[in-house]
Amino acid sequence: MEPGQSPDSPQLVGVVIITLPPADDPSLGKTITAFTLSDSPSPPPPPQQPQRQHPPPDPPVPDHFPPNIEPPFLLRRALFLFGSPRVLFGLLGMSLIALILWASPSSNPLFELRSSKDENDRKPSSFVFPLFPKSGVREMSQREIELKLGRIVRRDSQNLGAWVDDGLKYSKNSKTVSTASNLDSNAILPVRGNIYPDGLYFTYVLVGSPPKPYFLDMDTGSDLTWVQCDAPCTSCAKGAHPLYKPTKSKIIPSKDSLCAEVQRNQKTGYCETCLQCDYEIEYADQSSSMGVLARDEFRLMFANGSFMKSNFVFGCAYDQQGLLLNSLGMTDGIVGLSRAKVSLPSQLASQGIINNVVGHCLTTDAGLGGYMFLGDELVPYWKMSWVPMLNSLSTNLYHSEIVKMNYGNKKLSLGGKDDGPRWVVFDSGSSYTYFTKKAYSDLIASLKDISNEGHIQDVSDPTLPICWQAKFPVRSVSEVKQYFKPLTLQLGGKWWFASRRFHIQPEGYLVISKNGNVCLGILDGSKEHDGAAFILGDVSLRGQLVVYDNVRQKIGWARSDCIRPLKLKDLPPFVGMDL
Structure with missing residues (x-):
């Protein structure tokens, strides 16, 4: 008991210190340190030793304090400053809550509780569909x-x-x-394709008995x-x-x-x-x-290599x-991945096979494709930016709200009345990205500066509406990206704490034609989807893990090389084609 402290004062019986991992490396985990103190009185101090001319060095601080020893000086000082352990722990609790809210990238839980059963006893975790180029x-x-x-x-x-x-x-x-329904399963498949020259990404499915492979265009915009x-x-x-x-x-x-x-x-x-x-x-x-x-x-x-069989309704297209x-x-067709009840993820979810979550990741490397998965086990929720998924009775598209857009530091108009918020649609079935008429014209005006760098528009190139000829034949976007600026789309809400930024680097809107020209992969969308929405196509979705969580009604994204999911060593093979 401290001098002057009454016998009725609260007695400190223990201390727990919780240390969170750094925000830039959550894999380090959190650290919990506990100090337990006894209620028994402290032993009397040892007799005072004769004073030495040269005091010995301080002894090393132990990793923990055994019972019957008073808390260290810092703890006593904290009690002295705050007066009561309740006040001290109350402040510590509020600080911990504030830190968690500050570190959380979205309204989703920072950590998820999983079953403590052995991994081998759990159901297969994911379906993953590899995506590769052809x-x-x-x-x-x-x-x-x-x-x-x-x-x-x-x-x-x-x-x-x-x-x-x-x-x-x-x-x-x-x-x-x-x-x-809610069975913890996921499917994974490889994806092949490219933006140019083929203009699509596709995966495969096995249909019938005996099973036969079919290549299907991956399309989040189709039911x-x-x-x-x-x-x-x-x-x-x-x-x-x-x-x-x-x-x-x-x-x-x-x-x-x-x-x-x-x-x-x-x-x-x-x-x-x-x-x-x-x-x-x-x-x-x-x-x-x-x-x-x-x-x-x-x-x-499944992600573990085993197969799942399901009776599935699809179109026999003649x-x-x-x-x-x-x-x-x-x-051979199209795989519909929208929110419609007849789509592939919705049917699997209604049968209790997966949670209704769809994800895809397209590489920026023209020689690779990427992967697609169904289910939520492969989603790194705590690494992703999330925005609300808008609901509409007239469409099953995955769309959110765009409130602001910049080319470099220059603001681009969104179009519409008072330049207010517009829809932005995530569509893996579209090769290129589409802007509203006003936003497109503002972007073209901003790109006129590249003529000062020796890039001259080549109207003879039929690849895309706008192509530039450089001083030398261009082989990859990396050779010219320093002349272009990134696009930044503010999605999800007007206020900074409710919105997230979707960044599109030059690699996400430029295409190199067979003539060695640099072409703009963003098109005038004034005649598409009533001209009122922005459409993010494959060209701008590359290099991003994009997830459509129909359970939580959110759309999320995170930068990725898209070689494989974090939890998998390798993707399954692409059935039906020689690699």
């Missing part, structure tokens, strides 16, 4: 630029479909998709997954694999719940007595796909039109 197949011109953003179109009950029965086609109604189908086929590209050929038993009737979801926007409603469910999808670039819904065995690879036929020269 170079030199063809070269796109600006007339061939694809912008997916697929939507199921409304039709009345005209005879526009096809009935599949041993290769015989009969007339039927046409129509489609639209939409507005329905579909493969080219021999029903028989009216208009199909050659594709990477033979056409999927369904049997009559695989075609789902219109009374199926997912068919009702597809056909609920039809003027006449869905047909309960029909023997099949027809659909037609129209894309933003005026391409289209028509077919019938089928259900077949669908196999995905009639493709427009620019879509170009990409189908190297793929």
Whole structure:
């Protein structure tokens, strides 16, 4: 007991000191140090020793204090300053809470509690889809630029479909998709592709029994997954694999719940007595796909290398039109990853196989692709920037709010009334990025300064609307990026504490053409999506891990080399193609 302290004063019985890891290296973990003090009185001080002429050096400070020894001088001083242990610990608690709030990058928990069971006893953690490039197949011109953003179109009950029965086609109604558990599993698949010359990224799925591989264009802007189908086929590209050929038993009737979801926007409603469910999808670039819904065995690879089998509803597409036929020269269809109930992640989540979370990571290296995953086990929540996912009854797109944009230090107008907030859509099915008309014109005006560096616009290059010729043939963006400035998009909210910045370096908006020119991978979006939204396509999503968390209703991103997820040593192989 300290001199002058009354017997009724609170007695200190122990101290716990918690040290958080540094913000730049959370992997170091937190440190907990405990000091336990006894209630028994302290032993009397030892007899005073004769004074020495030269005092000995201070003894080393022990790592911990054994029982029956008073707390160190610093603790006594803290008690003296604050008067009571309750006051001291109250201040320490408030400081700890303030530090956690300051270090947290978002409203998501900084740490997640996991099961204490052995890892071998847990269910497989993730589905991961590797993404890799398939170079030199063809070269796109600006007339061939694809912008997916697929939507199921409304039709009345005209005879526009096809009935599949041993290769015989009969007339039927046409129509489609639209939409507005918690097992700890995840799927992972490799992804291949590039921005130029192919203009798409694709992965593979295994369908049927025995399973057959199909290459599908990865598209977060599409609802329905579909493969080219021999029903028989009216208009199909050659594709990477033979056409999927369904049997009559695989075609789902219109009374199926997912068919009702597809056909609920039809003027006449869905047909309960029909023997099949027809659909037609129209894309933003005026391409289209028509077919019938089928259900077949669908196999995905877990992150641990094992396979999962599921009965999955997808489109048996027998009639493709427009620019879509170009990409189908190297793929077999599209995998729909939107928020719609008929999308791949939504169906797997409804079956309790995954949590409804989608992520993709596209490398900036033209010789690589990246990966895609389904489920939340591979998401590094504490490393990512997060913004709210906006909800709209009219679309299933992944979109948030953009409130400000800069090119370098120069502010660009967002367009619209009073230059207010606009939508920004994350779309892996679009090769390039689209700005509103006003933002695009402001960006072009800001880029005129590069002519002072010897870059002259080359109107003869058909690769993209704006290309510059340098003083030398350019082989990579790294050779010229010093002449361009980064774009900074402020997303999520007007106030700094509620918003996050999405940075697009020159590598995220420049493309090198076959002529050695530098081309702008940002296009005028005044005719796309009503011209009111910004669309971030593959060119600007490269080098970023992008996650769409439909459970928490958030969109997140973090810089990454996209070689593999942090928790995996290697990606699974790309089935169906020689590497």
